[in-house]
Amino acid sequence: MSHFRGASVDAVATLTDELGTSVSGSSERAATVGDELFSVAATLRGEGALRRFVTDGSIPAEARTGIVGEVFGSRAGEETLGLLRSAASRRWTSSGDLPDALEHLGVVAVVTSAGNDAGRLADELFALAQAVKDNPSLRDALSDPARSVDDKRALVDDLLRGKSLGATAALAKQSLAGTYRTVGVALAEYQKVAAEVHGQGVATVRVARELSAADRERLTEVLSRQYGRPVHLNLVVDPSVIGGVKVEIGDDVIDGTVSARLDDARRRIAG
Known part of the structure; x- marks a missing residue:
């Protein structure tokens, strides 16, 4: 997500560094944090009042970080809560940047969980994007508004079971969240993040x-x-x-x- 501007750029950069420190050395912890960040991002997109409160610079930082702890304390581990409190204490150019940033951090965390399999992860994301592009029936099934997200995720599970990394499956299912214009665009963006995390x-x-x-x-x-x-x-x-x-x-x-x-x-x- 390269659309961040102004204060949001600095916030994302700082949070990315904090994420790297919090999940360093543990693939399992990185995968868990990624999943939790995806969940929190979805909640903030759906709860406009909460999102605006947390990103309102006129409200004291203590109040913003406090509400984050109250709302997400039972749904996220300490690493994720630490990131959320840090995010709530920062300035954002627009309220919509916060969930976008948390999703981006979730992608970085899942990519990090792949460890030495980063190259394989990038290849699998690209192969899946090509499969979606070249298979009209699969593309239609994943974009059909009449099908639930859970149904689409089950389809992805069936498609990837036993053939891919857990990180690939996690990102494939996140691509169904509707954040990007299409699943293919989401997968392409995730692959770019995977490359950037490893300096490629x-x-x-x-x-x-x-x-x-x-x-x-x-x-x-x-x-x-x-x-x-x-x-x-x-x-x-x-x-x-x-x-x-x-x-x-x-x-x-x-x-x-x-x-x-x-x-x-x-x-x-x-x-």
Whole structure:
């Protein structure tokens, strides 16, 4: 969630540091905190009066942190409550930034719970996003307003059971919360967070056929060197590119595909 502005940027940065300290060294604790933060974010989105009270800078910080303890004390552990009290004591540019920030922190916590499997988590999130994109019946089932969220989560459980990390399943189910425009957009954002937590960039690479392990490693090294930090590859096999490689990383697009050169040639001839 990159829309934070003003005071909210500072609040999110501080809370992210506090989260890292509170869940350091425990995957189980990180997963629990992530789940609790998702729950609190959902509550604050649905309870406008509570959200506005907690983010009202004209109300003493002691009162704001106190109400957080009263409302969530029985529903969250000490690590999560500590983060909530800290969040309630800070300034926010808008009241809606608070639940958005808590959801973001929840994603960071779940990503942290994956530990050394961060690369696998990123791959699984991307694969799931592609499956949703390429399977109309699955996409419709997950976006159907007539189906309950619990029903959709059960569908995700069936889809991922025994095939993915617990962190992947947790984020897949959170993608159904409706915070983002679509499930696919949510999963893409979660993958970006997963990469950022581990100091990486994400590059989507389109090729006509699968790359060999050596070619993947070589491309990863080239992009990492070019962008000055490790890069995680999302590989998409797309026969329409004919040959060559198209790389999308951030706002940059490097199109070295045969199809792009053919399109360019057609434009030159037509012109």
